[in-house]
Ligand SMILES: Cc1cc2nc3c(=O)[nH]c(=O)nc-3n(C[C@H](O)[C@H](O)[C@H](O)COP(=O)(O)O)c2cc1C
């Protein structure tokens with residue numbers, strides 16, 4: 001089932017961008033786990049559209065309504081289900097152009113796979129909107145990890161060709177979280193935002209890279225081969241719409257290094273094994289080695305743009321031109337920072353429960 005993810009902590013997503021609601025069912029939360037609703041609200045706010053970064057003008061309160069599995073501030077241990085109502089849908093944006101396949105979006109594949117029965121409004125079930133319930137569930141998973149001393153932080157590393165080259169401490173990354181635009185260096189952040197507005201004013205869009213770090217992990221999460229930490233994180237990240245690449249540690253740069261440079265040498269620190277460097281991103285043979293898990297994801301430019309593009313009218317089977325005048329993010333990256341952290345939390349909490357909960 002493609003809507004369900006996880007082994008010990010299972011999540012099932014449902015809904016469409018313009019349906020009555022979107023939501024998620026979380027199965028496997030430890031009974032009695034306290035849930036901080038304020039932390040959930042903060043996460044939802046950080047994912048929400050933000051006019052100051054040229055994001056979609058759709059205004060959704062994004063208040064999750066928990067309908068089961070939660071009692072007196074704690075998880076009951078039975079499935080926790082929540083839905084988020086869609087309130088500011090403007091489906092007329094999609095009426096006139098319903099048959100015109102949006103280049104870069106899932107209109108063509110959705111139409112073919114579901115024999116034209118797919119709900120194309122706002123991207124339907126393919127929509128980035130489905131990341132709202134993902135953030136809801138992930139922010140609970142994040143709380144579960146925090147209880148165990150595991151923390152997650154992320155930052156915007158680049159937008160288009162503008163890169164923040166700095167390498168930062170975990171606490172500097174954590175400080176980025178409270179910023180509206182989660183880049184660490186303020187000079188780079190300004191240039192990145194200018195780039196987004198430039199694309200917006202040209203009727204175009206841009207992408208970028210998010211770096212994410214999971215700190216405080218024990219040695220031994222994950223398994224070799226198909227249960228590797230890399231494969232589990234990659235599965236989750238590629239489930240997030242618009243994510244097109246992932247690398248761990250030095251990633252592709254490892255190919256330009258010699259073995260003597262790429263190897264992370266074990267050292268003794270206070271009588272325990274640690275590593276001199278972390279070029280392999282805290283993972284060895286698919287298993288956490290106690291160093292921070294570091295990965296970066298590549299996010300494509302938003303598909304729906306105002307600039308004229310070539311397409312096909314799938315009903316008339318004719319080539320056509322398309323300009324999209326709806327409400328769209330000029331860049332998905334700033335809003336996706338929270339999505340990446342929460343999606344990573346779901347994976348790491350699942351891996352945690354596999355080892356420490358039976
Ligand atoms: C937080 C978030 C917001 C998004 N906003 C938009 C948007 O406003 N317009 C759009 O066309 N795509 C947006 N997307 C991306 C599309 O949903 C995505 O590109 C599409 O479903 C096709 O999937 P793919 O790019 O993974 O192939 C967004 C994605 C995310 C994660």
Ligand SMILES: C=C(O[C@@H]1CC(C(=O)O)=C[C@@H](OP(=O)(O)O)[C@H]1O)C(=O)O
Nearest residue numbers: 017056058122123127128129326327328
């Ligand atoms: C609503 C959200 O983003 C939506 C993601 C999206 C897409 O195609 O992914 C298309 C747009 O939908 P609509 O045309 O209905 O405004 C965005 O606004 C959200 O993230 O909450």
